[in-house]
Amino acid sequence: MKKGLLSVIVMAVVGSVLIINPSVSCAQAKGPIKIGFISPLSGGMAANGKDMLAGFELYLEEIGYQAAGRKIELIVEDDEAVPATGLTKTRKLVEKDGVHVMSGGLMASTGYALAPYIDSKEIPMTYPIMAPDDLTQRQVPKWIVRTGWNSSQPNHPLGEYAYQTLKLRKVVIIGLDYAFGWECAGGFQKTFEEAGGKIVQKIWTPLTTTDFSPYLAQISKEADGVYAMFTGRTTLQFNKQFQEFGLKGKLVLVGGGTLTDEHALPSMGDEAIGAITALHYSEALDNPANKKFVKAFRAKAKKSASYYSEGTYTGARWIVEAIKAINGDVENKPKFMEALRKVEIKDVPRGDFKLDSYGNPIQDVYIRKVERVNGELQNTVIQTYPKVSQFWKYKPEEFLKQPVYSREYPPLKP
Amino acid sequence: MEFLLVQTLNGFSFGALLFLLASGLSLIYGVMKIVNIAHGSYYMLGAYVGLSVILRTHSFVLGTLAGGLAIGVIGLLMERIFLKKFSLQALPQMMITLGFALVFRDLALLIWGGDPFTLPCPEILRGSTRIYGVVFPIYRLFVIGVAAAVAISLWIFNDKTLVGAKLRAAVDDHEMAGGVGLSVPLISGCMFGLGAGLAAFGGVMGGPIFGVYPGLDFELLSLAFVVVIVGGRGSLKGSAVGSILVGLVDNFGKALVPELSYFTLFAPMAIIVAIKPTGLFGRE
Numbered sequence: 001m002k003k004g005l006l007s008v009i010v011m012a013v014v015g016s017v018l019i020i021n022p023s024v025s026c027a028q029a030k031g032p033i034k035i036g037f038i039s040p041l042s043g044g045m046a047a048n049g050k051d052m053l054a055g056f057e058l059y060l061e062e063i064g065y066q067a068a069g070r071k072i073e074l075i076v077e078d079d080e081a082v083p084a085t086g087l088t089k090t091r092k093l094v095e096k097d098g099v100h101v102m103s104g105g106l107m108a109s110t111g112y113a114l115a116p117y118i119d120s121k122e123i124p125m126t127y128p129i130m131a132p133d134d135l136t137q138r139q140v141p142k143w144i145v146r147t148g149w150n151s152s153q154p155n156h157p158l159g160e161y162a163y164q165t166l167k168l169r170k171v172v173i174i175g176l177d178y179a180f181g182w183e184c185a186g187g188f189q190k191t192f193e194e195a196g197g198k199i200v201q202k203i204w205t206p207l208t209t210t211d212f213s214p215y216l217a218q219i220s221k222e223a224d225g226v227y228a229m230f231t232g233r234t235t236l237q238f239n240k241q242f243q244e245f246g247l248k249g250k251l252v253l254v255g256g257g258t259l260t261d262e263h264a265l266p267s268m269g270d271e272a273i274g275a276i277t278a279l280h281y282s283e284a285l286d287n288p289a290n291k292k293f294v295k296a297f298r299a300k301a302k303k304s305a306s307y308y309s310e311g312t313y314t315g316a317r318w319i320v321e322a323i324k325a326i327n328g329d330v331e332n333k334p335k336f337m338e339a340l341r342k343v344e345i346k347d348v349p350r351g352d353f354k355l356d357s358y359g360n361p362i363q364d365v366y367i368r369k370v371e372r373v374n375g376e377l378q379n380t381v382i383q384t385y386p387k388v389s390q391f392w393k394y395k396p397e398e399f400l401k402q403p404v405y406s407r408e409y410p411p412l413k414p
Numbered sequence: 415m416e417f418l419l420v421q422t423l424n425g426f427s428f429g430a431l432l433f434l435l436a437s438g439l440s441l442i443y444g445v446m447k448i449v450n451i452a453h454g455s456y457y458m459l460g461a462y463v464g465l466s467v468i469l470r471t472h473s474f475v476l477g478t479l480a481g482g483l484a485i486g487v488i489g490l491l492m493e494r495i496f497l498k499k500f501s502l503q504a505l506p507q508m509m510i511t512l513g514f515a516l517v518f519r520d521l522a523l524l525i526w527g528g529d530p531f532t533l534p535c536p537e538i539l540r541g542s543t544r545i546y547g548v549v550f551p552i553y554r555l556f557v558i559g560v561a562a563a564v565a566i567s568l569w570i571f572n573d574k575t576l577v578g579a580k581l582r583a584a585v586d587d588h589e590m591a592g593g594v595g596l597s598v599p600l601i602s603g604c605m606f607g608l609g610a611g612l613a614a615f616g617g618v619m620g621g622p623i624f625g626v627y628p629g630l631d632f633e634l635l636s637l638a639f640v641v642v643i644v645g646g647r648g649s650l651k652g653s654a655v656g657s658i659l660v661g662l663v664d665n666f667g668k669a670l671v672p673e674l675s676y677f678t679l680f681a682p683m684a685i686i687v688a689i690k691p692t693g694l695f696g697r698e
Contacts, residue, residue, distance in 0.1 A: 042519075043629040046528025203672060208633055210624040213424045214668035217417060233530030233627045240532060245420075246542055246549030267531060 055309030068328030128315025152187025159191030175229030186405025429661025434616025438609030444648020460614025489610025533621025646696025
């Protein structure tokens with residue numbers, strides 16, 4: 001009789017504690033918010049991938065790895081810049097580690113590869129860097145928000161700039177043979193040809209190329225400019241070899257932003273000076289938010305701040321804002337996803353931006369020229385195209401009628 | 415005409431680097447029958463060590479010597495301590511070298527980080543020169559020269575010196591060689607070390623052109639094996655001819671049919687293996 005009474009009293013006490021302090025015990029039972037992150041930490045794209053990780057970590061450090069009263073746990077995996085590996089590691093993060101949200105990824109091909117899986121598992125994911133065009137155009141996934149950019153976005157204005165300001169008329173395209181290369185070059189070709197220019201040749205190089213001389217030797221003699229699309233170690237080698245084979249003095253070099261992005265620029269020499277590229281960021285941007293970010297990043301990572309680091313820094317902030325908006329209730333996936341789509345932030349290093357109705361940022365695009373300032377190479381901003389959307393000046397419905405930019409599209413004019 | 419000249423020169427400069435890389439592998443694979451998966455790693459580590467030395471001493475020569483010697487020693491130790499236990503057992507040896515390759519790769523990532531580097535080119539060799547109206551980098555011509563010098567030295571060493579004779583004896587019939595008093599284990603170890611050192615030397619030489627970065631090891635490994643298979647294993651002449659052939663075919667292939675870039679390297683290999691399985695100058 002006494003034992004029974006004792007247990008009833010104990011249960012009553014425990015029960016009242018639970019009722020009186022529901023939030024405390026609930027939060028303790030929930031555990032940390034888990035963010036899964038993939039990027040290449042080895043291989044030819046390791047420099048890009050490590051910048052991405054450092055940028056992401058920088059923001060989380062600034063908020064002490066805490067949001068909405070819960071701790072944040074960051075679980076990182078190396079995707080080696082291979083889409084199949086990215087998919088495997090994402091599976092591991094989602095199914096084994098039980099992350100509440102995924103982020104990261106570098107290659108456009110990885111971007112396309114992950115989308116069906118993310119949608120089938122209904123896990124919110126953000127793409128702060130991966131830029132495949134179609135994911136916010138013709139194949140919009142339900143569970144992915146893009147906080148970075150899309151491949152053709154900065155290249156549309158560059159095509160116009162090349163014709164009108166640089167007065168180029170005949171350009172050869174040379175770039176990496178995969179979705180990102182095709183889409184960046186495609187954007188350039190469309191606007192350059194619409195302005196009156198002509199693309200005379202398209203040369204695609206395999207991702208594993210180390211020696212570009214066979215490709216450089218093919219560049220048509222009638223060209224006055226070259227549009228190049230390279231990133232990671234390939235941009236180091238391309239720029240060097242472009243100069244070594246005597247092309248630098250003869251042809252104007254323009255390119256996608258990654259050609260001279262800060263992940264590789266400090267390792268380059270005078271061969272990079274004068275290259276004109278377009279991107280939605282430059283470390284040299286002169287606004288308070290960027291100055292603060294660059295200072296903090298350089299102190300942490302001891303290297304220049306590239307668009308990769310800014311992308312994930314702002315990307316991490318985006319996720320945290322969504323977490324705060326729903327009071328940390330990340331287990332409610334549809335609610336979390338809604339919040340991710342509705343985030344609005346100000347004082348962003350690259351300049352403030354909003355998402356369009358397809359889920360892609362509308363942001364300023366900068367035309368940059370590589371110059372040596374105070375002994376360091378930098379991407380000096382020489383012109384700004386404000387509030388550029390992924391559709392440039394076209395109406396979305398009109399733009400979506402054309403196929404996505406690919407190896408064959410836009411085709412070469414006869 | 416210009417196109418032909420540039421591609422030929424380029425094919426030769428690529429072939430020169432392949433020779434430095436593959437001659438070592440040819441020795442190791444041909445003589446000791448070891449499938450050395452870590453061979454590409456030697457090239458990469460040599461480039462990394464060379465990079466560190468060059469950055470500190472500003473001497474390219476010191477860099478190449480340091481790279482070659484350091485990795486040569488590593489190769490020697492690898493063979494003496496680990497591989498000799500499984501003499502003539504192909505599979506265990508391959509697994510050991512694979513394990514080492516993975517360890518080297520992670521070690522390199524730990525020490526030098528993930529960023530790609532280009533080795534600084536020596537001042538006097540910078541810039542380009544005009545040859546019959548074609549602009550070609552001076553450094554690549556230098557690489558061709560160095561590889562030719564190395565090839566000739568190896569040939570003299572092999573054919574004309576006593577040490578070379580001992581080497582050849584150990585290669586041809588190691589039981590008899592041991593029987594006449596040659597220290598076959600020591601010779602094997604030194605050969606492995608030499609092969610590793612050559613690859614590492616090639617790494618530093620190739621550094622200003624290709625740079626060094628994680629992943630270089632496996633990217634070049636397949637090229638090295640193609641040269642050895644095409645040229646015939648164990649044959650120095652085979653490595654030389656194989657490297658030039660592969661260099662030229664690869665360059666012209668990429669230049670003429672870029673859509674088949676992935677294919678141009680392995681096509682000659684497939685053809686030669688079909689016609690003459692032991693390679694152009696191989697035996698057995």
